[in-house]
Amino acid sequence: MSSNQPDTVTKDLPRHPWDDDDKLHEECGVFGTIGVTDAASFVALGLHALQHRGQEAGGIVTYDPSHGFNSARRFGYIRDNFTSQSVMETLPGMLGIGHVRYSTSGSKGATQIRDVQPFFGEFAMGGAAIAHNGNITNAESLRRELIERGSIFQSSSDSECIVHLMARSLQKALPERMEDALRRVEGAFAVVAMTATQLIGVRDALGVRPLVLGQVGDGWVLSSETCALDIIGATFVREIEPGEMVVITDQGIESRRPFRQQSPRFCIFEHVYFSRPDSILGGRSVYESRRQIGVELAREAPVDADLVCPVPDSGTPAAIGFSQESGIPYAMGITRNQYMGRTFIEPTEQIRNMGVRLKLNVNRALIKDKRVILVDDSVVRGTTSRKIKEMILDAGAKEVHFRIASPPTAWPCFYGVDTPQREKLLAATMSEEEMREHLAVDSLKFISLDGLYRAVGEANGRDNKCPQYCDACFSGEYPVEPADMIEKGFELKAAE
Template sequence: MHGEIRGLNEECGVFGVFGHPDAAQLTYYGLHALQHRGQEGAGIVTTDGTKVHAAKGHGLINDVFTQSQLDDLTGHASVGHVRYATAGDGGYENIQPLLFRSQTESMALAHNGNLVNAQGLKSQLEAQGSILQTTSDTEVIAHLIQRAGHINKEEAIAQALTMIKGAYSLAILTEKCMYVAMDPRGIRPLSIGKLGDAYIVSSETCAYDVIGATHVRDVKPGELIIIDEDGMRVKSFSAPIQRTLCSMEYVYFSRPDSNLDGKNVHASRKTMGKNLAKEAYVEADIVTGVPDSSISAAIGYAEASSTPYELGLIKNRYVGRTFIQPSQELREQGVKMKLSAVSGIVEGKRVVMVDDSIVRGTTSRRIVKMLKEAGATEVHVRIASPPLKNPCYYGIDTSTSGELIAANHSIEEMREEIGADSLYFLSTDGLESAIHDGEESMEHGSCQACFTGNYPTEIFPSTIPPYEKE
């Protein structure tokens, strides 16, 4: 992924194991496969049935865990998490899984998504005497579960889930049991797999291949799945609503070897590229994609337009993440460090540059300039998604329209800003047909709020940053 060089940051990744003696080691490998979903922090919590063990820290998986730490994480069940901070700051206390201990039972929570009514719930909880230890909206879920009182854990979780609004794919681990849940709209992905008799939970199916597990089923919207020593049970805590899985999972976030709603991500991206070629063909000599998430769409565009696909841009995989640089000037320099134009390929050529999205426009401008400096006679930019015009409140780091170039400029103004000879974005119909083959149902829909402004849930005033309301 190249989100770190263009300002579109990943969400989070959830992984869990129940019923395997090497639960921690499997979770470590699973989180490796989900590393693209978050690089700011990682954690693993395990249980042996009586005791809970935990380790977490800032940075990438390899930076956080040592072999001795993994050896100390004993037990047959575990939950793990990689995070990018969307709600809450980057403090150590916010790194998940969040672990809560009580006299009767411990509880670890790993959450992908964002709650749109978290601030209101926090105010209610504090008014009722709760003391919040983090700035993460995930902690709200734990307090709601605990406040359910004497009812059993399964019912307490179901009751809490009816009170929260927004996007959540959730894995909860106690000493004896694992609970898996998805919001009624199914905005974030989550699925169940098997490895022998053990159950596996993962944000993306690509993680199953790493550990040799098989994909069994996707978690459905409004489901609460209970996994314990007796197996797996499924109950619903919400009436069925049409699923609105985040379309940016297909466009950008998920790995190309993952399947979402039964559809391969690489195949969907290729179709986006093909639809883009049908909508916005331009005579050119070569097609190139911006590594990595745009390669599939570029291949599709090349196939549909009968234009040769070439590696006109190369990614340097050994440069550190550039979004940690403190200034915009240094971030822009980081683009040049991370991507290089292949002058021997693009020199004297009319180039179609395919990218998955434009956030601020900074990176697109740098890449167009790079291609022209390498000798490209024309650079035609084709974007395999509609313009990003609206903030996301469900877990993507675009919470204000002020940072979105498409929200404040026309297509022609954007073209001039990035220095392209032409600029075209995929239509919403073109995106939808690529994701669902032109067919929508109660089980298969997508959220396109960042493109259309039509949010699948109510957006509470406290969700919107003060500077966005002005």
């Protein structure tokens, strides 16, 4: 396979004060297409639509009978790396897959280009590339086993385990080798892969991470979200079901069920924050789910105030719902600087002290002498919330009330989300009242877990005996035990 960037390239990825580090970050987005004239351009557009799922790096692999497999992997945004003719001409073919990446908490800092997906391997029956969204919770034990048996790893990514497991499978065809490999994997995965003739999509048995199927002309598309189908004019066909593998060729689509059937546990935080509001999840508009979260919040935690203001941009739909239900006027009391980039200026001490003000600005004329309800999607460490509260008070607000569109985030995620260690999560060490005092606001209320479930369409709330979603970051109930983390000393929630 040809590649136009060496694997030894590294890049230091500093976290500037305007980076949104006081949030949970989805780590990856995947996209693939087959049967289109210029697959690389379609994949680049799809990844651009999925950029919110990972901004650190992106990669594309394509196949063309005359040129074989070709790849390009770059640090930074898709728009900055995969729009030039010189790059796109190196990626010919009607079949391609791509990946956008956000680094995990353990890999921030100097990152090597060889960590950027898709990964590629040459097998006895031909080449295959693979892109993975999620996290393998037994990756370290698998890596130790594979290294002891002679495997040589090229990256620090847990996803590379899948390639080595495929190489050791005794199955003859690559899809069967992938089935073998994924049966050994624990955790969460939505995989898009390709051979010279096939586009393959797989979701783990619990369906924690999203994956959808679309059609564009005579071709087919796999994507993490439906919003990426829209950008290329593809029609949404259906979601890949939990535990399903689809193998797509020019002959059509074959559906397989390689895993033991289990009750699905889709990530509920996709509805709260990760997915774009113009996407559809489980047949439901993400925007409508977030608006309904605001409605539930207004019912559960009313407060006498003058304005409902979102913390942009993710708090906007919930703030609209809160306003509609409470009758309190909605207002854009905070404006985001949409043109703030990572490389704006060097962060001198004076700039560091400006902090959130580089990214957000308060509408003083609107806020002055008002009792303000701020609606945000989550509170992780609380650092950004404190700064925003100070900005609102500096603008002359009489009162500041926080309403949070998710339950308290008290547990780390091990299924593909970048989460701080548990002791750094505000809700892991403080009660709601202690958090209110820490943030120094007039009131602080989170939506209840039952209220969140109602907002996403579960009329009776959460079934505690059989939860319909993965909500481990709120409840501490992990549908798959994080084996590697338990080995390191992580303690699961005590049985009640």
